[in-house]
Amino acid sequence: MSQTFHSIPVRAAISLVALATVMAASNACAQQAGGASNSAAGPGEIVVTAQRRSESSQKVAIALTAVSGDQLQEKAVLVQRDLQNIAPGLSIVKAGLTESVNIRGIGLASGSPQVANGVASYVDGLFQPPIAQSFDLYDIQNIEVLRGPQGTLVGSNSTGGAIFINTKRPELGKLGGDMNAEYGSYNNVRLNGAINVPVSDTLALRFATNQHWRDSYYTDRGPYKNQPDSLKEHDERLSALYKSGGFSAYWKAELSQKSTGGYAYQPIAGTQFAAGREASRYTVNYDTATANFERAFTTALELKYQTPGGLVIRSLSGYQNKRIWNVYDVDATNQSVAPGPFGPQTQDQYVREREISQEVNIISPDSKAFNYILGGYYQHNKIDVLLHFNGTAPFPIVVNPMNSKTTLGFFAQANYRLSDKFEIQAGARYSHYHVDGTGAVYLGGTPPAAFLTIPQTGTEADGRMTGKLALNYKPDSNNLIYVFAARGYKPGGINPPGGLFNPETVWDFEAGWKTSFLDRHVRTQLGVFYNKYNNFQMDVISPLSGQNGVVNLANATIKGFEGQVQARLAGFGLDAGVSYVDSGLSSVSVINKWQPGAANAQLPACTTSVTSNCFAYQIISSNAGPNLLSPKWTWNAALDYTFQIGDERSVVPRISYSYTGSQWAYVTYLPQYDLIHARHLVNASITLNWGRWKAEAYATNLTKEFFVTGQSTLNEFYNAPREFGVRLGVKL
Template sequence: MKFNRVAPWLASALLATTCLAAAPAFAADQPAGAENPDKDIVVTAQRRRENVQNVNIAVTALSGDALVDKKITRAIDLQTAAPGLTISRSGVTDSFNIRGIGLASGSPQVTNGVATYIDGVFQPPIVSNGQFYDMAGAEVLRGPQGTLSGANSTGGAVYLTTQRPKLGETSGYVSANYGNFNNVGVNGAINLPFGDKVAVRASGLFNQHDAWFKDVGPANNQVERLAEIDGRIQALYKSGGFQANVKVEATQRKTGGLALQPINTTVANNPYVVGRTNTPFTVSYDTPTSNFERAFATVLEMKYEFDGGLTLRSVSAYQNKRVYLVNDTDGTSLNPSNSTLVPTAGANNVREREYSQEINIISPDSGKLKYVLGAYAQRNKIDLRNWNTVNGNFSTLPQPITSKLLLGVFGQATYQLNDKLSVDAGLRYSRFEVNGAGAVYIAAPGVTLAQALSTSPPFVRAISQVGNEKDSRATGKVALNYKPDANNLIFAFVARGYKNGGINPPGGTFAPETVMDYELGWKSTLFNRHLRTQLGAFYMKYNNFQMDVINPASGQSGVVNLANSEIKGFEASFQSKFDALSIDGGLSYVDSSMSALTLVNKWAIPAGITFPQCSPAGTPGTVGSGCFNYVSTSTSGGSNLYSPKWTWNVSASYRIEAGDDIAITPRIGYAYVGSQWAYPTYQASTDLIPARGLWQGSITIDKGTWKAEVYGTNLANKFYVAGQSGKNELYGAPREYGVRVTKKF
């Protein structure tokens, strides 16, 4: 397999370095594995190290070891271990949703409803799909967040943490794997001390595999082929009460494009459906497809702890992410001579730069009053250059330019009323502003790629993307916590979440989303710490749901506030360990109901139509001269998008001591995601993503500092829909299996 040899110099250097040395000895202050309930599971979501059983948040916490054991190699895999979390593929971005709240739009104008952080830094919606390696842990928090850190959120937050340098320690690891599809990978890290105040940790990853899908069309693409390289270097300085950690990371990821096809519906809904292959893991394209991602991030975290324990914390970050995606947008290789079904293609060229700064004041852990105070600033600059072609000629070229500014101040305090009862109170004020520029252009008939890239392309400026929107909200949380003994916590709280609005050119805006969340929970440790349980129930009022639909004024996708929603349900999870047997699992039930709504019916739009609404309007569904008369559809409502009623997972392992310092551990796991709606016309034949259940397993042999593993994911080789984009559906990965060898030192 060919792959790009011009990779980031940093990644190349780090990979060469990590091949010299071995595996991370996880420090005591890192999260313990959720599969080991005889050890405390530590979370840091509240800006201090706490036992997860003592935190009044619905949270799934996984250590770095647990991520490896559960085959969670990317963010999208977290849904196999965290109940209530669904991550659906939608093209340039993935749709993260918790309890049916999050992101239901691929528009760069929309902010994440589920905030994702890597090493404490908020990630924009254009999140790189890079692989996990040298990880300390992951935490998935359900429900509104924002009174304790960073940006606000309505659905929840995902905290991803990489391993940090360790003072006075020379350690590391190297891990190599080989599997089907010629999957070759290596990742590793090395930790080096420099005196007693400085340590440096360098880590890197390389992975490549052949195409997952066969393209039987004339383009002969290598669909979902992968070539990925990532490098990370961190330096820690610590002296007295002061410490500083700086991180620089570069990622490059190339694939052969996305696996998608027309949704299997009627010809009336989508005439391109006749071009489906209807064969699992097989597509047919007449357009060369590709996906290229490049990301750079640098983070500086500084802390100073005064005598007595008061801590000042600063996190400064810069991120620069680029995505260039070329799609066969009709998902077929139909005959170009058919005038009504001409080949269509599109390209997304997106660059997003984010500057962020967070300041915290964190109280000592002792005393009756504990608190976190903070301020946050974030600036995002987004350049979007899209191309849409019909039969090889350009049709429309959306090129919006967006600048966003988010400011926030927040705080949360806990007061211990007595030895069993405490109260939490948190408050946040957020202010948001967005400014838009650029335009959507329409190409003259017959414009070619060479002309489109020329200095004076023959385009007509059609729809301005200039706009401005400002909004602000106060949000907060009040909780009551009752701890009758050391092994039980009962809590209840009410919290308000907010997600900012935005611009919807030409000339329009959309309002913020808000949610009120009422929760009751119980966490218990039983049978002499052999079993931990977490139970919770919630009721949520969700207002001004933001959805990406067709904007008749431009013929392009735009964001509107479609409806309000009511959400209720419950969650349960457990971790158990009895001698050599470990079992853990989670369950979520979500019953959501959106109010009645009206929107443009994308299924009533003929193929190739991207024109504005005719003025004056004519008969709905008819084409005018360079315009179209759109059809509106009204529904009585339905479930929230990307909100399955049931999600659950269970996994088990059994450690067999075989003598001579050898242990053999077989593992098996199953994760179920129920059916979910992807578009609010609620047509089962077009808008419903079917349920899926996936098996995975492994057999691991440990001997001292060596570990060998045979693994498999999607063991039944299930062919399933993983998301939707426009009138196409996207697919998940096939069965993967292989061997992995890890050496620690």
């Protein structure tokens, strides 16, 4: 698969030369954009579509953080993981194959394909499977981070919240686009751009591309001299928009592909292979040729028809095909330094997930006192997993589960304005989920060599009614006060061999206040919440198979508050947010995954005497503790000032700071293993705006902080080092 990227420079050159040629030709008739900032204006309004209607984020009775595409670069948000630095209450930790996304401590605390992610991510309305989600963000219209269960309009697995990423769509009657180039530390090169072409009065096309290369942050002292966490990525997106009368059709196709040379991590101190840890930062010592290759293809078609009376009928169809191939050095060491029990610990992993989805909406006009949204949803996912383990036992182990999942949903939401100031909102959704599992775990190799086959078969089906009841009060055009109760649900599943786990549910009670003042130069959003969470799903080591299995561990109570402010006064710009989350899980008893050999055993538990075909696991009983991946405090602040230096010219220095409190990664609550410590991050930039041009010098992780960003089995991941760079952009 490494040959796939030999042609990336050629692809990049072709894509960007084509953009440059078309845009140069369009320069004479392009509209100017992106000039000097207007320091007299307030913070710009961001239009969101989380409730299937286009409305100001300040008018939506939901706790959310919204950021425009033009703000992403200045806020150093280049991939989805960076959103945790600007959205209070959001935590995204590295877990190898997946990234665990959690809001208020609810989301995904598992890397198992059996578990749904409780924070649902959507790109242009399509639900995203948890693999292959770390691609660059480019040509983005806006991003919306919704906190709390979204039990009506969003899918059945949104117990913690939802993230909506909306790319830019074609525009009728406009010829233009943009081009951007970046160079920075570690030979970081990023080139992207977009071109919008009006084909006719009713049809427009948009092509966007992103090309990104970067050397590894790490030095591998092992024999293979791997380049873990290096980057070779290319992304292309083609979209079309047709409008005629009340009918519109939007179509897009996107291909994203990247290689990172494998993941970079170290054994956690005190664990089985900790003797092989490297003392130097950003140094690893692998005895395996590591690899990571990801590819995603997405296509979507949205059809809308608006009747003369304003009723909208909408259809959104989607298909996605995501693949990922990894080769891991499981123990993250060179065996000559820290020998494993059976030789080198390696894993070859292939995962493919295909998804088809269909959503239909009927949306009433909102000009009258009563308005509504009706909808239906269908989603089918097919997941294939193939793992080859070597060195974890005196024989090879092959894990080959295959899942077929179907989700159905029917929902309705209605708003009724009791008066000019009071509005009541009610919504309900019924979701049904079904999963079939096939495949097996083979000890000793694939048949006929296997001496033991552990089936991964099973069937599970469940369904729940969720929804929301809210009262909104608008005393004037600058204030919104709301209270609501909402229920969220995440489906259960199979826990092979022969086991099931139940759905998660959560009740959420919230109150919030959004206000604008000082002639709308200052906006604030404040909220409090109380959640009652049942049947927390968590990966544990199954005594039946020795694999990670999913069980319902405990119940939880989660409460806290959040606040955000955006201001622009006399040239100064301020954007800040804070979140406090107080959570508690009930007591649990689990297998000790930190016991030497337990995490990699892949063997059933011994019931009598220990043999080569079983493993003697230990049980740990822990007292009540915080919910997993739930920092108590998160906050962020960014300050900038606009110096006007002439007509359409300005200089804007910015500095930002984010804090994420400590969080627990596993329910044994052992500080030496399970605690991810608090971290601080400082970024800075200075931007020169000159008409259509923009030049920026930036620094990320300015104070050279070094911290753990996540865990997987017995290993831990780290943040990027300090980086400097420059960017140049032009809009035509």
